[in-house]
Amino acid sequence: MARKKETLKSIAANLGITHTSVSNAFINPSKVSVKLRKKILDYAKSVNYHGPNPAARSLRTGLCGAIGIIYNDQLSYAFSDPHDIAFLRGVSTVCEERGTNIVLIPLKNSDLDNFESLDAMVDGYILNAPYKSNPTTQRALSRGLPTVVVDFESPQHISVLTNDASVMQEMTSHITSLGHRKIGIITFPLKEGSQALFSLEREPETENYVVNQRLQGCRAALLNEDIELSNILVQEITNSRKGGAEAAQILMNAVPDITALICFSDQLAYGAMEECRRRKIDLPGRISITGFDGITPYDLSPELPALTTVRQDADQKGRKAAEALLNKASVKSNQIDIQAEVIIKDSTAKVWNL
Numbered sequence: 001m002a003r004k005k006e007t008l009k010s011i012a013a014n015l016g017i018t019h020t021s022v023s024n025a026f027i028n029p030s031k032v033s034v035k036l037r038k039k040i041l042d043y044a045k046s047v048n049y050h051g052p053n054p055a056a057r058s059l060r061t062g063l064c065g066a067i068g069i070i071y072n073d074q075l076s077y078a079f080s081d082p083h084d085i086a087f088l089r090g091v092s093t094v095c096e097e098r099g100t101n102i103v104l105i106p107l108k109n110s111d112l113d114n115f116e117s118l119d120a121m122v123d124g125y126i127l128n129a130p131y132k133s134n135p136t137t138q139r140a141l142s143r144g145l146p147t148v149v150v151d152f153e154s155p156q157h158i159s160v161l162t163n164d165a166s167v168m169q170e171m172t173s174h175i176t177s178l179g180h181r182k183i184g185i186i187t188f189p190l191k192e193g194s195q196a197l198f199s200l201e202r203e204p205e206t207e208n209y210v211v212n213q214r215l216q217g218c219r220a221a222l223l224n225e226d227i228e229l230s231n232i233l234v235q236e237i238t239n240s241r242k243g244g245a246e247a248a249q250i251l252m253n254a255v256p257d258i259t260a261l262i263c264f265s266d267q268l269a270y271g272a273m274e275e276c277r278r279r280k281i282d283l284p285g286r287i288s289i290t291g292f293d294g295i296t297p298y299d300l301s302p303e304l305p306a307l308t309t310v311r312q313d314a315d316q317k318g319r320k321a322a323e324a325l326l327n328k329a330s331v332k333s334n335q336i337d338i339q340a341e342v343i344i345k346d347s348t349a350k351v352w353n354l
Helices: 008-015 019-027 034-046 054-061 082-098 114-118 135-142 164-177 209-224 241-254 266-278 314-326
Strands: 066-071 101-106 125-128 147-150 158-162 183-187 197-199 233-236 260-263 288-290 309-311 335-338 341-343
Touching: 008 019, 008 034, 019 034, 066 082, 066 135, 066 314, 082 101, 082 125, 082 314, 125 135, 125 314, 147 314, 158 164, 158 314, 164 183, 164 209, 164 260, 164 288, 164 309, 164 341, 183 209, 183 241, 183 266, 197 241, 233 241, 241 260, 241 266, 260 266, 266 288, 314 335
Parallel strands: 066 101, 066 125, 125 147, 147 158, 158 335, 183 233, 183 260, 260 288
Antiparallel strands: 197 233, 309 341
16 A cells, blocks of 8 residues: 655654644745754655655745846856855855745846746845846836845835945045055946946946945045046956956056056956956056956965955845845835945055156
8 A cells, every 4th residue: 555645744743743834844944953954855755755845835925936136247257256146045045044035036048038038937126237128127116016126226215325425435535545546447337248348537327336435436546536537547357367357457548557457356456456467557556456356266366466455345245135135024214335445555556656
């Protein structure tokens, strides 16, 4: 005679515990002790029970047990950029504690229709620094699911934001305090696909909250020193070391006596440093370079000086975003602030006398 199929209720009865405890062991492990969860899972394994059926659970609760994370680039970038890796680690840590799965959805995907990705069964979204007008962003927001946005201002949703403007003002003030006046700025695109070279005097339209805040911080610091914004060039470029090298080349060709490059990510900064090394330019004696993120790549050349940067806790950003999405009722404010700080190291020095 075939053995009766085990269920949550039968396992609970056999172990003399509540049905809720057994359910939590599978789908909400943080609500049971480590010892009890092990007891439940060991018993379930012995009777060949692998957990509640996801489809049945969805029908019963109206929940899928998964959240979607929307990235502002291809997934390959999310798994190669140190900042995004740390952010995803923070999200994953919280999701593991809650027994929640993750669906990764890129804004850029050359092979698949992202609209199909958005049709995946999820209970809510974390939008990680997306461009506002991107169709994937707009479609996700229009679904009406619980949503937390990161590095993205959206009054109707919980936002996880870094003090980008104030910390970039502090970084720029550090550069001007060293005597630098011929300064270039390297940023990721203001709008998707844009790679313009423009003067900081111009007030550009941007769909990227982070870029806007960091430019405002630079502008405020330079105005405090009565530096003409028309003399400060800004280059948009793909956020990568290759992009940083290309942008540095453009700026150094446009302003041969430039003495400082302010970069809006460490990836861009390291690329700029590598371009300077290729040109045999002394760092920081001839050109000072700053970054933003505070995460050192594993394959960085030891010949490069330690980078002056803004350290932000990407892991914490991921944790806060996931906690806000999974515990929305307990969030007291629609804005969660993450404080970044300037870290001064060896890549900046007093201006070189031409």
